[in-house]
Amino acid sequence: MRTAYCVETVRSAERELMARLRDGALMQRAAAGLGAACAELLGRVYGSRVVLLVGSGDNGGDCLYAGARLARRGAGVTAVLLAPDRTHAGGLAALRRAGGGVARPGTAEAVIERADLVVDGIVGIGGKGGLRPDAAALAEAAERARAAVVAVDLPSGVDADTGEVHGAAVRADLTVTFGTHKPGLLIDPAREYAGSVRLVDIGLGPELPAEAELEALQHADVAALLPVPGSESDKYRRGVVGIAAGSARYPGAAVLAVSGALRGGAGAVRYVGPAGDAVISRFPETLVSDKGPRKAGRVQAWVVGPGAGDDAATVAEVLAEDVPVLIDADGLRLADRDTVRARTAPTLMTPHAGEAAALLGVAREEVEGARLASVRELAGRYAATVLLKGSTTLVADSAGGPVRVNATGTSWLATAGSGDVLSGLAGSLLAAGLSAVDAGSAAAYLHGLAGRFAADGAPVGAHDVAEAIPRAWRDVRD
Template sequence: MRTAYRVETVRNAERELMARLPEGTLMRRAAAGLAATCAGLLRDRRGRVSGARVVLLVGSGDNGGDALYAGALLAGRSARVSVVRLAPARTHAAGLAALLDAGGRIADATDTPADAVVAGADLVLDGITGIGGHGGLRPEAVPLVRAARASGAVVVAVDLPSGVTADSGEVAGEAVRADVTVTFGTYKPGLLIDPAREHAGVLRLVDIGLGPLLPPVPDLEVLQHADVARLLPEPAGESDKYRRGVIGIVAGSARYPGAAVLAVAGALRGGAGAVRYVGPGGDAVIARFPETLVHEGPPSKAGRVQAWAVGPGLGDEPGTAEPLASDVLASDVPVLVDADGLRLLDAATVRARSAPTLLTPHAGEAAALLGVPREEVEAGRLAAVRELASRYGATVLLKGSTTLIATPDPTAPVRVNPTGTPWLATAGSGDILSGLAGSLLATGLPTHDAAAAAAYLHGLAARLKSRGAPVSALDVADGLPAAWRNVRGEA
């Protein structure tokens, strides 16, 4: 499992560790890992470090010191290293001295065009701002950063790309777009959450000894195969379809019968023993999946279930969607609410439920629930998912380029889903996810585990089925068994 911590937590751990070590040890550890990564990239690019041209873009903080010490190590291996100081009076003095002693040189851009400063560089090291930076790049840095990106050099960010916000993943203005980010001690939330994640490129983590000093509960966590495998249900010899759990699906309408089919397709591949369907799409569901238990409704009369999933394709016809959703929310079992079901939500009703609730909005739906513009949600996904979970007293899976899962407990880590592909942005894929997550709820998983496992399998199935080509929602559903086996190490 990958974990990430906020800036304040990281700095507290760094201060405690520095108090135990000789002065400068921590920075030199970071610089050594950074230089090793840069050397590997240079060998990949040109076969050797010797003779490579490296340009350091250095600001005023310790982040610049890391870059300078790493530059000194590269210069010691015969790289041609030059530094551009964006705050000459506040440049890290010891780091600069080390660079100059190793043969590096100063190449400030006072009278030289930015593109000429980085021309011919094999690697540009971004040490402009550190984890405390916010609000985008300062104007004097923008031409250099643009020139570095256009130069064809490999751009490496020190700890995180300058201009992004470490704690939230927000990008308020221009920011460095790195090919590789070398981060120290632990991941920072902004490296894992869009839009900042798109600026980070490939992530490399350098261990500098912070691990034992970090709290046991992180701010963010990213599940990996082994973590998800431990969550997936497995039937025992005495299991039958009812003991494995029954998921109820309330989806589809006369206008959107396909949503019912897709939600059931996801549910049938989510581990539950049976799927009950209630709604107007019964004929379409039976035609595609005859094993489904179809009922005319209402949901409370359809038979016992261990969880409900409601919302996909319900439409907005008066007197149809609202009674179905209200009936489901009145139940005493876990309920997943998606799509059209989200329009009908009342926060007080959700908070008053005796059983857990899982909401699965995309950015537009989240914006409507919060009463803010969609752009605000997309720019601040972490804040949005936490606010939704708090306001509704529910677990929230916020779908998108970075899928986030938050619980109502503000001390619990937010989960970040690492799987998926841009090809997953296709009609109906969210209906598959709803059925899949609902099915996992019916097997007995808590809401945050069901959401995380479903998002992981859903993204992995899309990746396995796509392999760089378009996929349909049913393709994703058909790929779920392979994703399941892959996670469990059976593929």
């Protein structure tokens, strides 16, 4: 599992570690890792042209010491100093001893245009807001140049704690981060600015608290969550998921939600709604009823809302059930907030940015620009677990534990019906006994992976994603 910690936590851990190390040792560890990553990216260090964008903080020091290491290996290294009177003195002296130089005033952009590699050490993890005009001009020059861009700890101009980007920021090909990931490296929109992320171990791990601010599951973590039937299992012991979805106008939503549920580990799927004929013709193993949720038979979890239109009565009936409930699509609009908050069984809500914006009463752009704050706010308002869909999916619960982030998906998943498949898959995992956070996290991981397998770089339909879930499941388990 990858974990991420906020700036305050990281700085506290750094202080604890530095108290036991000789002066400057931590910066040298960071510079060694940064220099090695830059050398690997360059391939051939000798004769390459490297430009360092150096601010006044410790990131600038890391940048200068790493530049000195590259200069000793034969690179031509030039530092652009944004605050000459506050530049890290030891780092600048090391660079000059190694044969590196400082760009003359007025030549910075021309130097960047000739570079093979630009290293961004403008602002550290404590930076807030976009870049100032002088720094923004350098970031723009780096983006125009053919050089590769490496960010030190995180791209300058992005918010380390939230992943928000307010104004100009550096766009990196590679971000070399130290000690632990920072939330902004894993959450869009900042994640798009980070490029590939390489974590350098500087010995910070023992100083960090056990509970992180952010968690990103990996194959082994998801494999440990997935239900596996035992020798005594039957369909009821494995869990039965109910799907209340679809309408005369949107029967396909019901079919797609059922398709995800059938591949999600539960022992059986019950469907209630007006699209029974469409569901049974596509999936004859489905248990279909037209008598409403209360008379559908035994279920361990419900999914309600995909393609439901204005059927508020069914949504209310499902929410009254004392089993886990997943609310998606039209169900989000129809669900009464007080009713959701009063539920004692787990509730998992799965909005995309537009639906989240409607629930919060803000513009969609506000949710997209502040995804972490938005998912936490929704979870608190509804006293529920919220899965905020998007290029990075976030899962937060109302108790305030670590937020889960998932980035296994592909932009090809932005297709009609994809969310219906995810709802069915997550609902099935709820019925199999997973908590709302684990069900949402594991479903998002599998769904994203299935999307990648199904698309393979080409357009894909929601039904293709559903059919690829078994492959994703096997890939994770194996």
